[in-house]
Amino acid sequence: MSLLQPDPQAPSVWRDNLPVTSRYTYGLAGERFFRILKDEGKIIGSICAACGATYVPARAFCERCMAELTEWTDVGLVGELHTFTVLFVDMEGRPLDEPELVGFVRFGDGGILHKLDADPDDLQIGMKMEAVLKPKAERIGAITDILGFRPVT
C-alpha cells in the first residue's frame, strides 16, 4: 500500500461520538466520609491497627493487609503540603487563561488532592495547609465541598 494522493474533496473520515454517563456509588466508607464532611465539616480517615496506617479519605478496607476497617478518626482540617504543581491546561487540554494551582495535602498516611488558594511563590513543600470548606448550606456531600487549601497563617 502506498500513500494516497491528497485530494481535499475526497471523503476520508467518518466522525462519531459516544455520550458516556455513569453513576458512581460512594459505598459504605465513602458515604460516611462525605456525610461527615457535609454535615460536620470534618475530614475523617480510617485506621488499620495491624498495619499502623491511617487512610485519608476513610476507606472500608486496608489495601496492605485486606482487613476490614471499622475504626474512624477525625484528622482535622490542617495537613502538610506534600507536593504541588501549576497547571496551564484545562481538563480537555486547552490553554487556561489563569493557571491553576494544585496540591497534594498529606493527612495521616493518605491525603487530599485539591486546588490551592495561594501565591505560588509562597508555597513550599512541607508547609501547613488548611482546608477551606463551602458554607454548610451549600455542601452536598462531594469532594467539591472543599473549595481548596490555603497556607495556615
Next chain:
Amino acid sequence: MNERVAIVGVGWAGFRPKTPDLSYKEMIYQAAVRAYHDAKVDPRTDVDSFVTVAEDFHEGTSIADEYTPDQLGAVMKPMQTITGDGLHGLATAVMLVRTGLCRIVVVEGHSKASNILTLDSITAYAQDPVLNRPLRLNTHMVAGLEMNRYLHESGTDEEACAAVVVKNRRNALRNPLTSFGADLTLDEVLAGPPLAWPLGVHQTARPVDGAVVMVLANEQVARSLTDRPIWIAGIGWCNDTPSLESRSWATLPYLEQAAHMAYRQAGIRTPFEEIDFAEIDDTYAYKELQSIEALGLCGFGEAGALLKEGVFDLDGAFPVNASGGSLGAGHLLDATGLHRALEAVLQLRGEAGAHQLEDVQVALVQSWRGVPTTSGAVAVLTN
C-alpha cells in the same frame, strides 16, 4: 515447560504524527505482513495464538478486541486482547509459549492517536470518579505533582530533566523511525512553555500513530526459523495502588518489583554491569531519571548527575533510549512497550542503522501506562 522463548520476527508501520492515508487495520496489516516475512511464518497455518493490546476508549470502539483478528491473519484462530501496555501483551505471549500450549504466538500493539480527538478527556476519565475527577483537572497534573516531589526528595534539578530531552531528541536525529529529532540546548528546553510546572511542554512526549507486531516462538521452533533469535530472558510486571492518596509521589516501588521479577528470571544481580543498554519510559523527561533509579541502574537521586556526565548517552557507558525514546519518536499509547522492545531487538540484531550500539548482548526494556497509573513492566532481552 519450554524454558526459553525467542522473538523471531518483528514488523512495524509508522511512526508519525498523522496517518491520514491508512485505517488502523491497514496500519496493523502492514506491520503484520512485515513481521511474518521477517519470521518466515504463515499466520494462517503456523501461528498458534495471537495477543493484542488495546484500550476501548483509545480505539473509539466498544469491545474493540473483537476487531483485532482479521488484519493479523487470526480469523478462526485463538485470539485475546489485553488492556495493558505492549509489554503486558509480550508477557502473556511468553506464558502461552512457556506452558507448552503454543509453539508460535504473535503480539500486536498500535496507536491511531491522530484519530483520537479528545485524548486529554479520555485520560481524565481514568481519574478516580469520586475523589479526583470532580475537580476537573487535566491529568498532566499527576506528572507535575510527581516531578515536583521527585526533584524535592532526590535533589535532582530541572536541568537534569531538560538534559534527558536534549539527549533523546538528539539521538532521534539518527533514527528514521522518529518524528521529533532535534538539536536543542538545555536553555531552549527550559525556556519552553510550561505544562504542569515544573514540567514543561518540551519535556512531554507527543502521541504518534504506528503499529508493532512481534512473532514469538519456543526454542526449538526459533532455532529452525532463524539464526539470530532474540531471547526473552526475563519479564516482570507490577502495579501499585491506583489511589493518588496512598501512592508514593517520589519513587516507583512497583517498577522496582517488576524489575526484580525480570532480573530474577534472567539471573541478573548487578543490572548496570550485566546489561548493555536500555529502552525505557520517557513519557515525561523526569520519568527517565526516576525509572533508571527504580530499575536499579544507580541509587535514588543519582540518575540526574550520571546523565549530565554522559553515562546514558549514545556513546556513554550505558546508553538509555539510544532510539530517541518517546520524546524523540513520539508516544505510541498502548503500543509503547512494544515500540521499545522493537528498538531493543533491532539493536541486538545489529540492524539499528545510524544509532547502532557496538557489541551489545543484553537489553533492558521498560514501560509505564502513563498518568494516572502505577503500572510497570520490564523485559530483559538477549541475543
